[in-house]
Amino acid sequence: MANDSNVTWHEHQVTREARERLNGHKGCVIWFTGLSGSGKSTVANTLDHLLWGYGFHSAVLDGDNVRHALNAGPGILRDAHGDDFAQRFGLGFSATDREENIRRIGAVAGLFCQAGLIALTAFISPYRVDRDRVRRNLPDGEFIEVFVDTPLAVCEERDPKGLYKKARAGEIKHFTGIDDPYEAPQVPELTLLAGERTPEALAHEVIDYLVERTIIPQPAGR
Ligand SMILES: Nc1ncnc2c1ncn2[C@@H]1O[C@H](COP(=O)(O)OS(=O)(=O)O)[C@@H](OP(=O)(O)O)[C@H]1O
Ligand SMILES: Nc1ncnc2c1ncn2[C@@H]1O[C@H](COP(=O)(O)OP(=O)(O)O)[C@@H](O)[C@H]1O
Numbered sequence: 001m002a003n004d005s006n007v008t009w010h011e012h013q014v015t016r017e018a019r020e021r022l023n024g025h026k027g028c029v030i031w032f033t034g035l036s037g038s039g040k041s042t043v044a045n046t047l048d049h050l051l052w053g054y055g056f057h058s059a060v061l062d063g064d065n066v067r068h069a070l071n072a073g074p075g076i077l078r079d080a081h082g083d084d085f086a087q088r089f090g091l092g093f094s095a096t097d098r099e100e101n102i103r104r105i106g107a108v109a110g111l112f113c114q115a116g117l118i119a120l121t122a123f124i125s126p127y128r129v130d131r132d133r134v135r136r137n138l139p140d141g142e143f144i145e146v147f148v149d150t151p152l153a154v155c156e157e158r159d160p161k162g163l164y165k166k167a168r169a170g171e172i173k174h175f176t177g178i179d180d181p182y183e184a185p186q187v188p189e190l191t192l193l194a195g196e197r198t199p200e201a202l203a204h205e206v207i208d209y210l211v212e213r214t215i216i217p218q219p220a221g222r
Contacts (some may be wrong), residue, residue, distance in 0.1 A: 019116035023057050025216040027113040028108075029138060030206065033125045033185060034148030035177045036163060037155035038064055039194040039202070040122035043148060047203040054219035059112055061105055062122035067091070070108070071101050093174055099130050106134030113142055118215070126176050128183040141213065144204060147188040152177050154195040 010042050020026050030047070032040040033200050041062045057112045066194040067073065073090040112119035135143040145211040155177065156164040168177030174180040183192075190209055192202045 007162075010163065012017070016114055016116060019099075023116050025056050025118070027118065027216050028118045028142045028144055028202070028210075029109045029113050029119045029121065029134070030144045030146060031109075031125070031131065031134065032120070032122045033131060033188075034150060035152060035155045035182055036148035036175075037158045037160060038122060038148040039192075039199065040124075042199045043146075043192065043202045044120040044122040045204075046199040047206050050200075050203050051118060051216075054060065054216075054222070056118060056216055056219075057116065058118040059119055060120045060122065061109060066105060066123075067101075071104060073191050093180070094135045095127065097128065098124075102127075102130040102134060104166075106137060107209050109134070110138055110165040113138065118210075124176050124182070126180070126182045126186070132186070144190070144209070145188040147185045147191045148194045149191050166171050 007187060016027065030044075032044050034040050041060075041064075044060050044062060048060045049056050071091045073088045073092050091101045104122065105121055105123060107120050109119040131145060135145070159165060163175065164178065166172045167178040176182050190206060192205060194202055207216070207219070207222075211218050
């Protein structure tokens with residue numbers, strides 16, 4: 001097994017600066033956090049679509065593409081030989097599994113960012129310490145924490161997957177906001193009042209922030 005002394009960082013021939021020059025904008029990680037049903041995926045995808053339309057380069061990491069593959073729990077991911085990798089490496093919703101979920105996602109988002117992309121992540125990420133670890137592992141200014149601040153009552157009313165109903169009935173244990181904690185960010189870069197505004201309006205709030213921080217130029221024709 002490799003240990004630290006046998007692993008070296010490889011410098012790439014195409015530098016991040018060169019990629020950013022070609023892209024016409026900087027890379028960063030936009031980290032959406034909030035309760036289930038708060039609108040994280042919707043806003044991240046709306047923002048991704050707007051950025052793409054302006055000719056910028058972005059990519060979304062969310063539960064569907066991560067908890068069904070990289071971090072798939074038991075029963076979801078099997079390799080071609082029937083070996084249940086998820087049984088050994090998959091993640092559930094204990095505090096430790098959520099910690100590892102966020103650690104892996106943070107690392108992947110960091111790689112996207114180094115490749116010059118605007119990485120959009122949409123995970124509950126309920127623990128402050130886990131989000132702060134991702135922040136610490138990125139250069140200053142490149143972790144943009146966006147609190148999708150939708151009241152629990154609104155999320156529960158939306159309940160698109162019926163999970164709150166199941167959690168209230170005791171059919172799902174440790175459900176965030178019901179019988180598991182959600183630690184709201186104390187000083188996020190942005191707070192979106194996502195129970196009160198449309199996804200498009202919220203996505204434009206994030207774009208305003210990116211322009212203000214010179215991560216992207218003002219999109220032409222906006
Ligand atoms: N116990 C429990 N608590 C919270 N959420 C649960 C749970 N069990 C399943 N789900 C579904 O999983 C989605 C959250 O996954 P995340 O990877 O974002 O969670 S975490 O960041 O590791 O806490 C979440 O999806 P979103 O609604 O998109 O947030 C739920 O659909
Ligand atoms: N700003 C918004 N206003 C009204 N409904 C919204 C808004 N954002 C999301 N929704 C709806 O709320 C539900 C949950 O949104 P979703 O993006 O899946 O949340 P999350 O990813 O945080 O679990 C979906 O049915 C979605 O259409």
